[in-house]
Amino acid sequence: MQLNLTNCLTPSSDSAVLLLSADEDYLVILTWLLEYKFSQANKQNQYIRKVFNADRYFLLSSLEDLLVNLSLFGEKNWIEIYFKTKPSVEQQKQLTKLLSLLDENNRLILICDKLDKKEQASSWVKNISQFGDSLLLTGNLRELRQWCELLIKSLGFTISQAGLDCLLEMNQNNPSALYQDIQRLSWLLAGKTEFKLEQIRNLLTDSSQYSTFNLSLAYLTGNLVQTKKILANLVVNTDQIILVLWQLGEDLRKLLRLKNELRNTSDFATITSNLKIWGDFVGAFKLANNRLSYQKILNYFNQIAQLDQIVKGITKGDPLLQLQQLVINLCQGVSARD
Numbered sequence: 001m002q003l004n005l006t007n008c009l010t011p012s013s014d015s016a017v018l019l020l021s022a023d024e025d026y027l028v029i030l031t032w033l034l035e036y037k038f039s040q041a042n043k044q045n046q047y048i049r050k051v052f053n054a055d056r057y058f059l060l061s062s063l064e065d066l067l068v069n070l071s072l073f074g075e076k077n078w079i080e081i082y083f084k085t086k087p088s089v090e091q092q093k094q095l096t097k098l099l100s101l102l103d104e105n106n107r108l109i110l111i112c113d114k115l116d117k118k119e120q121a122s123s124w125v126k127n128i129s130q131f132g133d134s135l136l137l138t139g140n141l142r143e144l145r146q147w148c149e150l151l152i153k154s155l156g157f158t159i160s161q162a163g164l165d166c167l168l169e170m171n172q173n174n175p176s177a178l179y180q181d182i183q184r185l186s187w188l189l190a191g192k193t194e195f196k197l198e199q200i201r202n203l204l205t206d207s208s209q210y211s212t213f214n215l216s217l218a219y220l221t222g223n224l225v226q227t228k229k230i231l232a233n234l235v236v237n238t239d240q241i242i243l244v245l246w247q248l249g250e251d252l253r254k255l256l257r258l259k260n261e262l263r264n265t266s267d268f269a270t271i272t273s274n275l276k277i278w279g280d281f282v283g284a285f286k287l288a289n290n291r292l293s294y295q296k297i298l299n300y301f302n303q304i305a306q307l308d309q310i311v312k313g314i315t316k317g318d319p320l321l322q323l324q325q326l327v328i329n330l331c332q333g334v335s336a337r338d
Helices: 024-041 062-072 089-099 123-131 141-154 161-170 175-188 197-209 212-221 224-234 238-262 268-274 280-291 294-311 319-332
Strands: 017-021 047-054 076-083 106-112 133-136
Touching: 017 024, 017 123, 024 047, 024 076, 024 106, 024 141, 024 175, 062 076, 062 089, 089 106, 089 123, 123 133, 141 161, 141 175, 161 175, 161 197, 212 224, 212 238, 212 280, 212 319, 224 238, 224 319, 238 268, 238 280, 238 294, 238 319, 268 280, 294 319
Parallel strands: 017 106, 017 133, 047 076, 076 106
Antiparallel strands: none
16 A cells, blocks of 8 residues: 555555655654654564664565564564665565565565656565555655655644745755754744744744855845855855765756756656756746756866865865855856866
């Protein structure tokens, strides 16, 4: 049975096998989901948890003896297998044999990359549906909102819809950043039952005003004054330089993909949605796309690589000064050679 985030957490979904798939960006959601399900399952049964990281050479058949032998001693097994990408053809065959050994005492959870429609219709996914359940996240805003509501509820408080909208926008709909801010809200005002819009803004303004996400919005939009202000308050040590470099790289990669997709279609809204660009960032990326050429973007990548070497001490230079110049150039749409 194919589940959504809500019914995946109900006791009725505690089947022998569960397939979870999502983009890497949404791994924080799957991690939280698994921790929640494991804690709930252990309230009634004490499972022995075993976690495996599977590359293409990992043998699922090696788990057969493990399940058979441990079951003889009455142990309850909770087995998680994280695939680096997706199960290989041989692993898919091995999985089919493994499914028959699973029951309420031997539960198997498979975590892999996002499955496209063709892969969802494959025989191994259908076999899993016969024995258990699957949760296949597509990475849309509706799923993200649903997860936030579940996370907030699990922490014992509520947020108004306007407050949740504000929270999503402040964090650029980024699951990892959202998780941190929702946790922070639960700590800031212990005992509160509901956070309203103004409380969200007041409590999170300090962390969001000078965050990499707001810096990203400023330089993509081309707002030089705001870019300089946020950068000056945000970056004071090497760790923060590394964080900004990571965000720059992510934004530039999205810009390249955006330009490539625009060669095939002019449907800007669909392209940005597929790239997980939402809210104010849709307009920001449109402005940046018009302002920055392929060559300039590639030139910025070279500067990021050079800055990375300076931060690591491989080459000499002032990393803060060079970072400031790089971000300002990107904001203005010029390169070091212009």
